Amino acid sequence: MKLSDTQLQQFKEQGFLFLPAFAEAKRCDTIKDIAAAHLKHQVPPIETEFEYVGKSKEERERISNAHSEQIEKRIIVRRLRQVYHRDIVFKEWMEEEKIRPVLKQILGESPTITIAHHNSIMTKMPHSSTATSWHQDFRYWNFETDNLVSVWLALDSENDKNGVLEFIPGSHKMLFDVSQFDEKEYFSEDKSKNSEIIAKKVSYELEKGDVVLFHCKLLHRANKNATDEPKISFVYTVKGCSNKAIEGTRSTEYEEIILS
Numbered sequence: 001m002k003l004s005d006t007q008l009q010q011f012k013e014q015g016f017l018f019l020p021a022f023a024e025a026k027r028c029d030t031i032k033d034i035a036a037a038h039l040k041h042q043v044p045p046i047e048t049e050f051e052y053v054g055k056s057k058e059e060r061e062r063i064s065n066a067h068s069e070q071i072e073k074r075i076i077v078r079r080l081r082q083v084y085h086r087d088i089v090f091k092e093w094m095e096e097e098k099i100r101p102v103l104k105q106i107l108g109e110s111p112t113i114t115i116a117h118h119n120s121i122m123t124k125m126p127h128s129s130t131a132t133s134w135h136q137d138f139r140y141w142n143f144e145t146d147n148l149v150s151v152w153l154a155l156d157s158e159n160d161k162n163g164v165l166e167f168i169p170g171s172h173k174m175l176f177d178v179s180q181f182d183e184k185e186y187f188s189e190d191k192s193k194n195s196e197i198i199a200k201k202v203s204y205e206l207e208k209g210d211v212v213l214f215h216c217k218l219l220h221r222a223n224k225n226a227t228d229e230p231k232i233s234f235v236y237t238v239k240g241c242s243n244k245a246i247e248g249t250r251s252t253e254y255e256e257i258i259l260s
């Protein structure tokens with residue numbers, strides 16, 4: 001599959017692109033079944049709701065070092081981490097041939113999977129999950145350039161009620177100063193300077209098998225899940241093969257998977 005010039009231009013300008021009905025329903029169901037088993041048994045490494053919400057930059061580093069030390073009374077899993085090595089079904093999706101030409105067009109060179117970041121089954125558990133505030137994923141990744149894109153796969157319907165992703169089109173190209181972010185590096189909603197930007201937000205419902213690609217500097221957020229069913233999605237990140245992770249940071253702690 002290849003993107004049209006219009007689609008490519010759309011990604012460049014807006015920082016995200018939808019690929020409707022990209023993955024077969026059967027594949028989504030298989031991924032979801034395996035994810036459900038890992039979630040049920042809380043197979044490590046996981047990130048809990050408490051860790052996901054409460055983390056500052058220092059906390060994130062501590063968590064990644066301590067491999068999700070469990071400090072909650074009742075554990076609610078927010079993410080199954082490091083899914084590439086968990087099951088062949090996850091690995092195969094991340095290495096899917098059909099998406100490679102698309103990623104190559106977007107990145108302008110061959111894609112390489114970063115095992116260190118995302119590489120997750122993301123959940124939003126009914127009622128107990130929380131909203132995710134506006135943020136750029138790149139804020140805690142360490143690479144020479146921002147040539148990274150995330151691949152989000154909806155394993156079921158994602159909508160306003162269960163916490164579909166919301167984006168601010170073009171925000172990946174905007175220049176911000178530190179004062180526009182809070183101490184946890186979220187884009188502050190109470191700053192008048194930010195309100196005009198946030199007013200441009202968009203969100204689109206996703207169906208099982210839809211993929212959305214989004215740039216690592218794109219501001220995005222998601223509501224909590226107010227339905228009675230868990231929302232389970234798959235997200236991984238690729239970078240341009242020449243984009244090096246910075247030595248001594250968490251971004252170099254894991255191997256990279258070169259997709260030729």
Ligand SMILES: O=C(O)CCC(=O)C(=O)O
Pocket residue numbers: 122124131132137163220221222223235
């Ligand atoms: O599902 C969510 O709450 C947000 C996920 C997200 O922002 C991310 O994976 O970067």
